[in-house]
Amino acid sequence: xxxxxxxxxxxxxxxxxxxxxxxxxxxxxxxxxxxxxxxxxxxxxxxxxxxxxxxxxxxxxxxxxxxxxxxxxxxxxxxxxxxxxxxxxxxxxxxxxxxxxxxxxxxxxxxxxxxxxxxxxxxxxxxxxxxxxxxxxxxxxxxxxxxxxxxxxxxxxxxxxxxxxxxxxxxxxxxxxxxxxxxxxxxxxxxxxxxxxxxxxxxxxxxxxxxxxxxxxxxxxxxxxxxxxxxxxxxxxxxxxxxxxxxxxxxxxxxxxxxxxxxxxxxxxxxxxxxxxxxxxxxxxxxxxxxxxxxxxxxxxxxxxxxxxxxxxxxxxxxxxxxxxxxxxxxxxxxxxxxxxxxxxxxxxxxxxxxxxxxxxxxxxxxxxxxxxxxxxxxxxxxxxxxxxxxxxxxxxx
Numbered sequence: 001x002x003x004x005x006x007x008x009x010x011x012x013x014x015x016x017x018x019x020x021x022x023x024x025x026x027x028x029x030x031x032x033x034x035x036x037x038x039x040x041x042x043x044x045x046x047x048x049x050x051x052x053x054x055x056x057x058x059x060x061x062x063x064x065x066x067x068x069x070x071x072x073x074x075x076x077x078x079x080x081x082x083x084x085x086x087x088x089x090x091x092x093x094x095x096x097x098x099x100x101x102x103x104x105x106x107x108x109x110x111x112x113x114x115x116x117x118x119x120x121x122x123x124x125x126x127x128x129x130x131x132x133x134x135x136x137x138x139x140x141x142x143x144x145x146x147x148x149x150x151x152x153x154x155x156x157x158x159x160x161x162x163x164x165x166x167x168x169x170x171x172x173x174x175x176x177x178x179x180x181x182x183x184x185x186x187x188x189x190x191x192x193x194x195x196x197x198x199x200x201x202x203x204x205x206x207x208x209x210x211x212x213x214x215x216x217x218x219x220x221x222x223x224x225x226x227x228x229x230x231x232x233x234x235x236x237x238x239x240x241x242x243x244x245x246x247x248x249x250x251x252x253x254x255x256x257x258x259x260x261x262x263x264x265x266x267x268x269x270x271x272x273x274x275x276x277x278x279x280x281x282x283x284x285x286x287x288x289x290x291x292x293x294x295x296x297x298x299x300x301x302x303x304x305x306x307x308x309x310x311x312x313x314x315x316x317x318x319x320x321x322x323x324x325x326x327x328x329x330x331x332x333x334x335x336x337x338x339x340x341x342x343x344x345x346x347x348x349x350x351x352x353x354x355x356x357x358x359x360x361x362x363x364x365x366x367x368x369x370x371x372x373x374x375x376x377x378x379x380x381x382x383x384x385x386x387x388x389x390x391x392x393x394x395x396x397x398x
Contacts, residue, residue: 027057027058027059027351028053028058028059028095028096028347028350028351029058029059029061029094029095029096030045030053030058030059030060030061030094030095030096030097030098030347031060031061031062031063031090031091031092031093031094031096031097031098032044032045032060032061032062032063032066032082032091032097032098032099033063033066033088033091033092033097033099033107034063034064034065034066034088034091035066035069035099035100035101036101036104036107037100037101037104038308039308039309039310039326039329040069040100040101040326040329041069041070041329041332042069042070042100042328042329042332042335042336042339043066043067043069043070043072043100043332043336043340044098044099044100044118044336044339044340044343045060045098045340045343045344046070046072046336046337046340047067047072047076047077047079047080048080048340049340049341049343049344050062050077050080050081050082051080051081052344052348053344053347053348054080054081054082055081056348056351058347058351059083060081060082060083061082061083061085061090061091061094062074062077062082062083062084062085062091063084063085063086063088063090063091064084064085064086066091067336069332070332070333070335070336071332071333072333072336088110089110092107092110092111092112092115093110093112094115095112095115095116096115096116096117096118096347096350096356097111097115097116097117097118097119098118098119098343099117099118099119099120100119100120100339101119101120101122102119102120102121102122102125102126102130103117103119105129105130105133108130108133108134108137108139109133111137111139112137113137113138113139114137114138114139114140114374115137115139115140116139116140116141116142116356117134117139117140117141117142117372118141118142118144118343119141119142119143119144120143120144120145121141121143121145121146121371121382122145123381123382123385124296124297126386127386128386128388131372131377131382131386131388134372134375135372135375135376135377136375137375138374138375139372139374139375140356140370140372140373140374141370141371141372142366142369142370142371143369143370143371143379144156144339144342144343144369145157146368146369146370146371146379147346147365147366147368147369148365148368148369149365150364150365155342156338156339156342158205159338159339159342160328160335160338160339161204161205161206161209162205162206162209163327163328163331163334163335163338164206164209164265164293164327164328165205165206165207165208165209165210165211165212165213165265165293166209166210166212166213167327167328167330167331168206168210168263168265168291168293168327169187169198169210169213169214169217169261169263170213171291171322171327171330172187172198172261172263172289172291172322173186173187173217175289175291175313175320175322176196176260176261176287176289181287181315181320182287182289182320183260183285183286183287183288185260187214187217187219187260187261188217188218188219189217189218189219195218195219195220196214196217196218196219196220196260196261197219197220197222197255197258197259197260197261198210198214198219198220198221198222198259198260198261198262198263199222199223199224199252199255199256199259199261199262199263200214200221200222200223200224200262200263200265201223201224201225201247201262201263201264201265201266201275201276201300202223202224202225202263202264202265202266202267202294202300203223203224203225203227203230203231203233203234203244204225204230204265204266204267206263206265206293206294207223207225207230207234207263207265208233208234208237208238210263210265210293211223211234211238211242212237212238214261215238215240215242219261220243221242221243222242222243222244222245222255222259223242223243223244223245224244224245224246224247224251224252224255224275225244225246225247225266226246226247228246231244231245231246247275249280252275252276252280253280253283256276256280256281256283256284257283257284257285258285259284259285259288260285260288260289261288261289261290261291262276262284262288262289262290262291262301263290263291263293264276264290264291264292264293264294264295264299264300264301264304265293265294265300266294266300267294267297268297268298270297271297271298272294272297272298272299272300273300274298274299274300274301274302275300276300276301276302277302278302278303278317281301281302281303281316281317281319282317284317284318284319285318285319286318286319287318287319287320288318288319288320289319289320289322290303290304290319290320290321290322290323291322292304292321292322292323293327295323295324295325296325296326299323301321303316303317303319303321304321304323305321305323306323306324306325307321307322307323307324308324309324309326309329309330312324346359346366349363350366357397360393360397361397367393367394367397370393373391373393373396373397376391376396377389377390377391378390378391378392378393378396
């Protein structure tokens with residue numbers, strides 16, 4: 001007796017394969033409000049990036065004057081296809097709002113519920129009210145300083161660190177001139193004149209680009225870091241013999257006593273460690289220059305105090321200190337192009353995938369950057385810092 005099949009004759013016949021239908025490509029509606037944060041001159045999209053997005057059918061609203069700090073006119077954005085708005089609320093009413101600095105509490109009030117906000121988070125400068133206001137609006141928020149790609153690199157942080165590293169040497173070169181109160185030294189190597197001595201603390205991206213720039217100018221460079229791996233990487237990146245050392249107080253003090261420029265580029269987990277004490281700074285040459293790039297994390301020189309672009313320096317123990325936390329904003333055009341080049345592919349990908357939620361499902365780097373999903377806090381660091389409830393993003397996006 002034959003066994004009875006659980007399938008009908010029709011079910012046993014070859015079936016048409018059912019493929020998953022790809023999500024419909026979505027059109028984005030992006031708002032770029034003018035930055036209101038003190039001395040912030042950058043903008044998230046350049047006119048060229050706007051033209052590329054508009055060519056793909058996306059709509060962009062830019063508040064009038066938003067690009068002025070980076071020397072982009074309303075006319076350039078208008079020619080690229082953006083709508084120039086004279087009403088700040090219109091830029092904040094878009095589905096996606098792009099900013100450089102985090103929005104203020106007043107700006108959060110202008111966001112529509114369920115908006116996608118892409119900006120920096122700058123956790124150390126935030127308070128609990130900021131996160132409560134975003135939760136109330138059920139915002140999905142991405143911090144570009146938390147976006148990490150498949151290679152484990154934070155692309156925007158790395159790009160801005162490269163700018164800060166190169167800029168730190170240009171700034172030091174300016175401050176060493178006699179007209180700026182320095183010793184009248186040229187940062188370089190002139191025949192018959194001893195080269196300038198530069199000490200760099202930290203062998204990360206900032207330290208690497210500061211070292212490359214200093215070596216390119218002909219200075220004698222010494223780099224200190226407690227990571228041998230980072231020092232090895234630096235030696236292979238910088239195609240010139242370079243002095244490297246772990247941070248040992250006696251060796252560091254000797255190097256600081258002889259140097260003309262000291263660059264601070266050490267980032268700690270929460271706060272930058274103070275590796276240069278006030279006693280060490282007292283021993284430095286009169287007119288020597290300190291550029292503390294890690295001041296946004298508290299600084300790694302004991303005498304460092306936050307300064308501004310309009311009043312960038314002060315003198316302590318005869319040493320000129322430059323401690324502006326937002327160095328890339330000084331080079332607003334370069335920084336804007338750099339941020340824009342990273343944002344544009346992400347925005348095109350979000351549209352290709354049929355909206356932000358689908359893009360986040362497949363793109364881990366977007367999930368890494370997300371700290372709010374429809375008003376639910378999804379970043380453990382933020383939750384621990386401010387004692388707020390948190391949910392794992394991977395359990396929310398399935």
